[in-house]
Amino acid sequence: MLLLDTHVLVWLDEGSHRLGANALQAIIESLPAGQLGVATISFWEIAMLIEKNRLTMQTALDVWRSDLLQAGLVEFPLQGTTALRAGQLQMFHGDPADRIIVATAIENGATLVTADEKILSWVPLQQKIDARL
Numbered sequence: 001m002l003l004l005d006t007h008v009l010v011w012l013d014e015g016s017h018r019l020g021a022n023a024l025q026a027i028i029e030s031l032p033a034g035q036l037g038v039a040t041i042s043f044w045e046i047a048m049l050i051e052k053n054r055l056t057m058q059t060a061l062d063v064w065r066s067d068l069l070q071a072g073l074v075e076f077p078l079q080g081t082t083a084l085r086a087g088q089l090q091m092f093h094g095d096p097a098d099r100i101i102v103a104t105a106i107e108n109g110a111t112l113v114t115a116d117e118k119i120l121s122w123v124p125l126q127q128k129i130d131a132r133l
Helices: 005-015 021-030 042-049 061-070 078-085 094-107
Strands: 002-005 036-039 075-078 111-114 128-130
Touching: 002 021, 002 094, 005 021, 005 042, 005 061, 005 111, 021 078, 021 111, 036 042, 036 094, 042 061, 042 075, 042 094, 061 075, 078 094, 094 111
Parallel strands: 002 036, 002 111, 036 075, 111 128
Antiparallel strands: none
16 A cells, blocks of 8 residues: 655646655556555645645545545545554654554554655654655
8 A cells, every 4th residue: 555645646746856766656557456646734734835825736636536536545544543653653753644644554454655754764663655756
């Protein structure tokens, strides 16, 4: 299972050149197999970016989310155990969304696809793919 960080989901949707060929190939192979996921908090992050005019979408956000889920993207809702794990990540930076996304990956045994240097350099997270490669 691959779990997309928020910016990777946006890059994928935009067809951004920032998404590397290896990461894109892994994503393309995972989606039809039902092995591509996103943490619920990523939808919140995207809504906040839109609210702050840092991101625009051609489609209403709820329709966009629904379309992604119908296409096979798996949404991982925030569970209590995940919230606890997020709060207990040792030597990890304080961004709550990043903590929840990383904890979601760990709790679900998923490989996190991200370009976030702070996450990529966090040694305890073993299953990760640099989205730029």
